[in-house]
Amino acid sequence: MVALQPSLFDPDRPVVRSLAARPGERGDVEETRLDLGQGAWLVLVRSWVLGADQLFGELLDTVPWRAAERPMYDRVVAVPRLLAWYGASDPLPHPALAEARAVLNARFRPVLGEALRTVGLCCYRDGRDSVAWHGDTIGRGATEDTVVAILSLGATRRFLLRPRGGGATWRFDLASGDLLVMGGSCQRTFEHAVPKTQRPVRPRISVQFRPVGVR
Numbered sequence: 001m002v003a004l005q006p007s008l009f010d011p012d013r014p015v016v017r018s019l020a021a022r023p024g025e026r027g028d029v030e031e032t033r034l035d036l037g038q039g040a041w042l043v044l045v046r047s048w049v050l051g052a053d054q055l056f057g058e059l060l061d062t063v064p065w066r067a068a069e070r071p072m073y074d075r076v077v078a079v080p081r082l083l084a085w086y087g088a089s090d091p092l093p094h095p096a097l098a099e100a101r102a103v104l105n106a107r108f109r110p111v112l113g114e115a116l117r118t119v120g121l122c123c124y125r126d127g128r129d130s131v132a133w134h135g136d137t138i139g140r141g142a143t144e145d146t147v148v149a150i151l152s153l154g155a156t157r158r159f160l161l162r163p164r165g166g167g168a169t170w171r172f173d174l175a176s177g178d179l180l181v182m183g184g185s186c187q188r189t190f191e192h193a194v195p196k197t198q199r200p201v202r203p204r205i206s207v208q209f210r211p212v213g214v215r
Ligand SMILES: O=C(O)CCC(=O)C(=O)O
Pocket: 120, 122, 131, 136, 150, 159, 192, 194, 206, 208, 215
């Protein structure tokens, strides 16, 4: 990791650190690459964004969060998290998210063959909020390899991945500023989830960067 000169680091302005442009090359940060098997891979970067709590606070206060509902059997239930969505041409709610997307594209566009363009946000208000097991299989993720990058902000929450056909579950505790990138066949061969927790936790925001059409 490159040492940051204190005078260059303004704690009020989040810093998105650069990623290596090509595998094997070194960026500002250490990437952990994991092969999950079946063509699925992950890239994990701890403390990718510096000043992440500042960014977290600004997003919590300024994003137009909406509560959603979905049908379940014969009832309509509340989706247990708040949502916001920015399409490819929508202005993003914070300049750091545009910077983050540009850094991700410098690294992953060659792998993906197209750019990450949309930005989805989830807010987990407390430990009762969660996302159930699923793959992002709407769009090309259902049939082709894709990339979904997640920036985690605020509370540390557990992120789980398991193979669809059965097998061991991978667990990652994602802290504020961490980046987790799911690639290859991950959306169709694995499922991921953020389970509820009994621990008292402050809110967490996740920011998902995806190609157009993938959800
Ligand atoms: O909050 C997260 O880290 C995961 C969110 C997610 O899987 C989704 O929105 O599809």
